Amino acid sequence: MTSAHIDEHLLIGYCELSVTAATAAAIEAHLMTCADCRVGLGAVTAVAPESSGELEQMWDEILQRVDRPRLSISERLLGSIGVRESTARLLATTPALRLAWLVAVAMVAAFAVAADVLDGDLPWLLLVVAPLLPLFGVATAFGPALDPTYEISVAAPLSGLRLTLIRTVGVLATTMPVLLVASIAAPGTGWTSLGWLLPALALVSVTLALSSWIAPERAACAVGFAWLVALVVLIHRNAAGDFISTSMIFAPSGQLVTAVVAVAGAAVVAARKHRFDLMIVTGAPT
Amino acid sequence: MTTKTIARVELDQVTKRYGKTVAVDGVSLSIEAGITGLLGPNGAGKTTLLRILATVLAPDSGDVELLGRSTAAADDRLQIRRRLGYVPQEPGFHRQFSAFDFVDYVAVLKLITDRRVRHDEVRRVLDLVGLTSVMHKRIRQLSGGMRRRVAIAQALLGSPELLVLDEPTAGLDPEQRLRFRELLSTAAGGATVVLSTHQTEDVAALCQRVVVIHGGVVRYDGTPTGLAALAADRVWLSEERDPRAQLAWMTGDGLVRHVGEPPPGARIDEPRVEDGYLLLVGASVLQESS
8 A cells, every 4th residue: 555545456455355454444444535546446346356246245135134124023923933924925914914803803702602601501602603703804804995905916916816815824824723712611512612613614615705706895794694694594493402403503414514515615716716816896987 | 138029908899897887898909119198087998998908807898918918818817917017096005014015015916936036126116216215114104106106116026018007197296297207218118008197298298109088988099299289270369268169278378278169360379288188078078077
């Protein structure tokens, strides 16, 4: 290094990180005040592609770390159980993955169980209510009314059915454990308190199938209403016996029927999978 | 260096109905690379047509071919979407997302799954729209103009060959609109851009071609200059409002500008794009605004 400007060999050494820390510090101090040497550094970097490549790589690393977006709690939790980062990003927008939804589900289930405990030895309220909870979770997971990015999502190359199923699995994965815990706490013997499980899957499956024609929130409302009407009609027609036998749906034969309905719904979804790639228009045309 | 195929849009007798309402009625268009503007009053069928171009809506009848592929086939539709950018009329955002998060989310939808590649691409498009400094701010904290730019940024992911923009300048102030013009003319590159707007100035400034749609039907298809020329010798100025004019309004310099059949000896003025547009759809525009 001359007293006026930094020697070119030193600049190359600086770029290649081969000078001592003290020399590097002296060079940096000089570069701060000398425009000519900064130009010289630029010229040296230009003729030293290996070192400039290293610098670029270092800069890229820094950028990746500093500019990395902060992941939401749900994304971090999903990542910790092995869900791919890109899938977690898709799931993060699902309302059913938010704490508020989980608290709501837990409260509804707790009230149902409490009412059943006070009422007698059958978990009838839990059996009626539990299938509706994942149903409405699914209804809010996608669709034109509740997903603000719906139209952009439909125009994207990711399959609409895949996005729908990813979010449906997300809803089921968060809602079902809460309901299972409620079932353990509910009155009843054997598998009785788990009688809601197959109807829940059937209702979700039919809702998904209907969502290939109409908006999912409308489909969920229609299916939920049909579920309640079916229970009332069956109980009214079969006046004798307890809730399980009069409602029929929670008896073994009824469970078989709900399983068939679940499979049939899934078959319709598979048959109409490309319909999920097109928009369901709910507003006025323009 | 690889050469991209020339982006094209081909519509043949495309019709879309909502119940008894015919939103798009037998539209046939062939659009080459460059910027094409769709002009038309509210309810003219612009958004429906753009949704069809964005492949999110299927027409009831007619053929749509984008980038050499038919939108009727599911596999072809997927291939088109890989090369398509779309800004809907009212782009929504998830409340908890920052600008970066939102564009990153759309990048996942666009199947850019490698995180590093995706993040680099997200930074690139946010830089293109000038949002680097606020990219980690939550979207709800951004101004309306910035949100529009976020929406445009997501459409630019992957340097699409076909850009479909539904009223991209809605809600932008004059300076932001100028910035948008600059952005689009640089970011669009050699792509085919189809945009709808109510701003005739945008069409005149940006578009090589303009299509006027009204009642679901194409009423004009040509250059902005040609649209202005429709009003040649049919625009005049006077001190008083002339009741024979099809349309008349007071200008900033105190004169009344008329569009229609001028009376003998009228002071003829230079026609603009908006004059030609108003001649085509003027009566219905007046009815809507009254």
